[in-house]
Amino acid sequence: MANERLARTNQVQTTNNHKTMKNKILITGILLLLTLFAYGGDEKVKPYPLNTCLVCGMKFGNMGKPYVFVYKGQEIKVCNESEKKDFDKDPEKYMKKFADAEAKLKK
Numbered sequence: 001m002a003n004e005r006l007a008r009t010n011q012v013q014t015t016n017n018h019k020t021m022k023n024k025i026l027i028t029g030i031l032l033l034l035t036l037f038a039y040g041g042d043e044k045v046k047p048y049p050l051n052t053c054l055v056c057g058m059k060f061g062n063m064g065k066p067y068v069f070v071y072k073g074q075e076i077k078v079c080n081e082s083e084k085k086d087f088d089k090d091p092e093k094y095m096k097k098f099a100d101a102e103a104k105l106k107k
């Protein structure tokens with residue numbers, strides 16, 4: 001009798017483990033979906049409308065590929081990584097500059 005009870009307890013535990021496994025798979029699946037969704041957000045990135053560097057104002061063209069990154073859904077181009085670091089020091093200042101430059105383009 002005692003053995004039978006033990007066997008049943010084991011069975012219940014096994015069932016619980018299965019449930020936990022399923023939950024883990026479900027959570028992993030949801031996380032994966034969220035990650036995919038976050039990456040899908042890249043499509044909403046607004047392209048950089050200027051042909052000049054946002055940090056130093058130099059025209060792009062002759063000096064190789066600009067350094068491209070995305071700030072709050074806006075694509076930004078600067079000359080190189082060190083200028084990206086300048087941007088990072090005061091992003092609000094450069095985004096203000098960007099907004100002004102973009103507004104001028106539309107005029």
Ligand SMILES: [Zn+2]
Pocket residue numbers: 053054055056057058078079080083
């Ligand atoms: Zn520059």
